[in-house]
Amino acid sequence: xxxxxxxxxxxxxxxxxxxxxxxxxxxxxxxxxxxxxxxxxxxxxxxxxxxxxxxxxxxxxxxxxxxxxxxxxxxxxxxxxxxxxxxxxxxxxxxxxxxxxxxxxxxxxxxxxxxxxxxxxxxxxxxxxxxxxxxxxxxxxxxxxxxxxxxxxxxxxxxxxxxxxxxxxxxxxxxxxxxxxxxxxxxxxxxxxxxxxxxxxxxxxxxxxxxxxxxxxxxxxxxxxxxxxxxxxxxxxxxxxxxxxxxxxxxxxxxxxxxxxxxxxxxxxxxxxxxxxxxxxxxxxxxxxxxxxxxxxxxxxxxxxxxxxxxxxxxxxxxxxx
Ligand code: AVJ
Numbered sequence: 001x002x003x004x005x006x007x008x009x010x011x012x013x014x015x016x017x018x019x020x021x022x023x024x025x026x027x028x029x030x031x032x033x034x035x036x037x038x039x040x041x042x043x044x045x046x047x048x049x050x051x052x053x054x055x056x057x058x059x060x061x062x063x064x065x066x067x068x069x070x071x072x073x074x075x076x077x078x079x080x081x082x083x084x085x086x087x088x089x090x091x092x093x094x095x096x097x098x099x100x101x102x103x104x105x106x107x108x109x110x111x112x113x114x115x116x117x118x119x120x121x122x123x124x125x126x127x128x129x130x131x132x133x134x135x136x137x138x139x140x141x142x143x144x145x146x147x148x149x150x151x152x153x154x155x156x157x158x159x160x161x162x163x164x165x166x167x168x169x170x171x172x173x174x175x176x177x178x179x180x181x182x183x184x185x186x187x188x189x190x191x192x193x194x195x196x197x198x199x200x201x202x203x204x205x206x207x208x209x210x211x212x213x214x215x216x217x218x219x220x221x222x223x224x225x226x227x228x229x230x231x232x233x234x235x236x237x238x239x240x241x242x243x244x245x246x247x248x249x250x251x252x253x254x255x256x257x258x259x260x261x262x263x264x265x266x267x268x269x270x271x272x273x274x275x276x277x278x279x280x281x282x283x284x285x286x287x288x289x290x291x292x293x294x295x296x297x298x299x300x301x302x303x304x305x306x307x308x309x310x311x312x313x314x315x316x317x318x319x320x321x322x
Pocket of ligand 1: 214
């Protein structure tokens with residue numbers, strides 16, 4: 001008798017997560033997968049939008065306070081580790097200042113996007129050939145494990161900027177900071193960018209720009225599934241639906257299926273049925289108030305050294321010490 005075994009190829013983490021998310025009820029996709037080459041490009045455009053205040057506020061903060069930060073660091077050498085470095089545009093202000101002050105450090109940008117890391121390394125090399133830049137590709141904690149072990153130990157300074165922490169639920173960000181702290185030593189520093197609660201119209205507009213870039217950014221997630229997993233999503237049948245809840249500070253973004261439809265994803269051998277107006281949960285971008293940040297510090301046994309804010313107090317970079 002001849003037995004035929006179906007060959008199964010190992011599915012990527014992306015494929016597995018898409019399968020899980022679109023088979024769940026309610027349906028969701030993970031926001032970390034926004035950032036393929038096209039997603040990177042669209043996010044760059046988002047950062048330049050008049051409505052997207054976050055990047056400009058944080059740039060102002062870093063410009064204003066990089067001298068204070070450098071003071072905290074003093075003259076001892078350190079390892080600067082940036083989680084979710086992206087194109088490193090905001091960090092540039094900081095690096096510029098550190099270079100001027102001739103601080104002794106190595107820069108380890110960590111990102112899930114290989115594409116953006118290569119760009120970043122090249123740009124930095126052109127500008128400061130003497131700066132040692134060691135890109136780490138991958139998920140944050142996997143990448144952190146690849147850090148060189150220094151003997152004697154060197155102070156670590158971890159940057160987690162741009163309100164990336166807002167992509168996690170409060171419980172997840174607590175677990176995240178706890179896990180991060182476990183990999184650090186007393187005296188190490190963490191600088192985290194939090195977007196603050198503010199007039200809801202301003203927040204909503206940042207995720208519902210008039211040029212439609214944020215919509216395209218969300219649609220690109222579906223298009224990425226088409227490209228990489230052989231899906232047949234038609235983005236024109238999914239409506240971008242951002243929401244802001246002033247109590248939880250949750251800026252949420254959904255894609256709504258405007259009709260009853262089925263989508264087939266070849267690599268997953270999966271048919272996904274959508275009822276009319278069924279939602280896919282696409283992203284959380286949490287906004288904080290200072291009390292929540294203080295509580296987060298307390299629960300993760302981190303000490304707040306400094307709240308750096310922009311003039312309008314839309315955003316804060318919080319300096320924690322382990
Ligand atoms: C890169 C996670 C900070 O949540 O504001 C921008 C991503 N999504 N517009 C954010 C994003 C839609 C952004 N972060």
